Amino acid sequence: MPNFASNLESVISQRVSSALQQLLETKHLYQSVEIVEKEFDETVNHILGGYKRELFRGEPGSQDSAAILKRRTEKLSQERDRLLCSDWFFYTESNPPPGAPPIGSVELPPIPLPSVRVSCGSKQCKGSIQPHNSGFIGWRYGVLSFDVQQNGSLMQVFSFPYQCQNCKEEPLVFLVKRENLKLTLVGRSQFPEVSVPDFIPKEQRKFYRNAVVVSQANFGLAAAMYLRTLIEQHFYQVIPSSEIEAIKKRGSPRGDELAELYAKTLPKGFPSDFPSLRKAYDDLSEVLHRGKEDDEASKKFVGIKADIDKHFDALRVFNSILAK
Ligand SMILES: [Zn+2]
Numbered sequence: 001m002p003n004f005a006s007n008l009e010s011v012i013s014q015r016v017s018s019a020l021q022q023l024l025e026t027k028h029l030y031q032s033v034e035i036v037e038k039e040f041d042e043t044v045n046h047i048l049g050g051y052k053r054e055l056f057r058g059e060p061g062s063q064d065s066a067a068i069l070k071r072r073t074e075k076l077s078q079e080r081d082r083l084l085c086s087d088w089f090f091y092t093e094s095n096p097p098p099g100a101p102p103i104g105s106v107e108l109p110p111i112p113l114p115s116v117r118v119s120c121g122s123k124q125c126k127g128s129i130q131p132h133n134s135g136f137i138g139w140r141y142g143v144l145s146f147d148v149q150q151n152g153s154l155m156q157v158f159s160f161p162y163q164c165q166n167c168k169e170e171p172l173v174f175l176v177k178r179e180n181l182k183l184t185l186v187g188r189s190q191f192p193e194v195s196v197p198d199f200i201p202k203e204q205r206k207f208y209r210n211a212v213v214v215s216q217a218n219f220g221l222a223a224a225m226y227l228r229t230l231i232e233q234h235f236y237q238v239i240p241s242s243e244i245e246a247i248k249k250r251g252s253p254r255g256d257e258l259a260e261l262y263a264k265t266l267p268k269g270f271p272s273d274f275p276s277l278r279k280a281y282d283d284l285s286e287v288l289h290r291g292k293e294d295d296e297a298s299k300k301f302v303g304i305k306a307d308i309d310k311h312f313d314a315l316r317v318f319n320s321i322l323a324k
Helices: 004-026 036-054 063-083 203-217 220-238 241-248 255-265 277-290 295-323
Strands: 030-034 114-118 129-134 142-152 155-164 172-179 184-188
Touching: 004 030, 004 036, 004 172, 004 184, 030 295, 036 063, 063 203, 063 255, 129 184, 129 277, 142 172, 203 295, 220 255, 220 277, 255 277
Parallel strands: none
Antiparallel strands: 030 184, 114 129, 129 155, 142 155, 155 172, 172 184
């Protein structure tokens, strides 16, 4: 009989590995990914199809065959639940497991930690996204885990070491909590550096970086505030101070007044159909006045940030053409 169960094992192992890769590459602190049992229905049905073909080859439709199939179906779903509910073990490229798991083991065999592409904050990589291999050359230990079973539910907290393949500097260790089939990123030994595009003016880069950092923590209003500050401070920096003083005499300068003066500082012929900072400023004010940190606010933030990028990128291109 073909080893159908090992097929299920390898499908589950691959799914755990891909969930982990998705968690480390795309999620921020305290965000999660979840595996659902239903995802394995296709594999289970495929395996059952194999059983069926084998059983009914001899005596199609015999009562014995039907009973055997029923037993196997039950056994297979038990097997799936057992593998999903067992403690999981991982190994790294630099610390492979000493050997094959013992025959008859009731656990899921150790799963290789996937390689991931994440930001590296070293001096050399400066927050750029780099390939990271699991483990760390010279590290004596593999993956460490803290396992607890309570009231039928399972919790494991893993520390996963990684090494940047570009700079090979200090290890990056992730702390991941598993609650049954849910994986949550609960720690990162290095702060995920944000790479700020070169075209963002030097003086405003800190606001840009902070906007991205807080947006990743789902603080959409703070993110909008940082971007609006970036625009405002850029206005103050670029507009001649005599003009600022002139409007200050009438009271505190308003965003639209500053935006108008700023537009006059743009190089002649700067295309008017490029995203303007005035529009971005107004859109950000709208997000702030709405006062909600929801999906709509996050979506708006992404769009406005892209517009700000386009504006400064176009400005850089335009200035470099004029300089020639
Ligand atoms: Zn690096």
